[in-house]
Amino acid sequence: MRLRQYQVDAFADRAFEGNPAAVCQLDGWLDDALLQAIAEENNLSETAFFVAADGRFALRWFTPVAEVDLCGHATLATAHVIFEHLAHAQPVITFVTRSGELHVRRQGRLLEMDFPAIAATPCALPEGMLAALGRQPLEVLAADDYLVVFASEADVLAITPNQAWLCQLDLRGVIVSAPGSEVDFVSRFFAPKYGIPEDPVTGSAHCVLTPFWADRLGKTTLTARQVSRRGGSIGCTLKGQRVALSGSAVTVMESELRF
Known part of the structure; x- marks a missing residue:
């Protein structure tokens, strides 16, 4: 099997700043153990996997050791890939995740993510x-x-x-x-x-x-x-x-x- 993968520096204005994330587009979900193995191989803080469906994108995030419920920088990186490399025409991307629907809006050179507020x-x-x-x-x-x-x-x-x-x-x-x-x-x-x-x-x-x-x-x-x-x-x-x-x-x- 061959899969295209991007490495994106998120929350960065130029390369080698911010937080690097790997982003991988799938046609359908692979076995969880394989997704975890890819994340371990990448050895970045997060690897994001997404699947397009009905105008939205199912999105999951994996650290080198576990899947997580929410990741901001890998969401930003995934939105960047969809806008920049997949030529997404709409101004807003909707992700379906373990933390519910998340929306990312393109605003000039910035991407704005709509996330839940969490009280400590x-x-x-x-x-x-x-x-x-x-x-x-x-x-x-x-x-x-x-x-x-x-x-x-x-x-x-x-x-x-x-x-x-x-x-x-x-x-x-x-x-x-x-x-x-x-x-x-x-x-x-x-x-x-x-x-x-x-x-x-x-x-x-x-x-x-x-x-x-x-x-x-x-x-x-x-x-x-x-x-x-x-x-x-x-x-x-x-x-x-x-x-x-x-x-x-x-x-x-x-x-x-x-x-």
């Missing part, structure tokens, strides 16, 4: 987290991931987490965040139990970060920067129970899978 609930600091992160947070909340809030961007940049400890977490991973010096807020994301020691840019984390910082800062339109080594910028707007996340993407590779 205050919780106690998990035992061992202080030592694992190496500094005292202002507060800790929980949703699909822990959200750990610090006083400054410098605190977030200085963290070198204990990856072995993070692998034992009951939740998916840890978002660390603080007010930004040049943007409204910054963040980093760690999920080693899913094969992602540090994700370069995490769209799904901003489903949590957007309502959190909108409440703290008293504004619904925010600028964000994920301050990983590669880095990436995200426009965030809270719209009731939804968030609009916007960014650009760049294709860096086209290849053919053979198996």
Whole structure:
């Protein structure tokens, strides 16, 4: 079998920034074990697979070790492929996913994703987290991931987490965040139990970060920067129970899978 695959840097204005994702179009769904094997072979934080059906696109996301319920950067990358390489004529793409219908709208050079807003609930600091992160947070909340809030961007940049400890977490991973010096807020994301020691840019984390910082800062339109080594910028707007996340993407590779 041969399949066309694209590698796209999402939340990036040029190659080798943002978060790389592999995107693969299928005529129909392959066995889940094969999809997982392809994702493991790619060894990127996410591989996205999509199938066109009735004007919409069924979409699934796999890390190197597991399928996930929601992934922002791989959704952005997939929309980029459909618009740029498959010449999709409509201004909006509808994806059918494990997190419901997701819509991506083309707005000039930017792609805007319509995602669910996810509320994080205050919780106690998990035992061992202080030592694992190496500094005292202002507060800790929980949703699909822990959200750990610090006083400054410098605190977030200085963290070198204990990856072995993070692998034992009951939740998916840890978002660390603080007010930004040049943007409204910054963040980093760690999920080693899913094969992602540090994700370069995490769209799904901003489903949590957007309502959190909108409440703290008293504004619904925010600028964000994920301050990983590669880095990436995200426009965030809270719209009731939804968030609009916007960014650009760049294709860096086209290849053919053979198996």
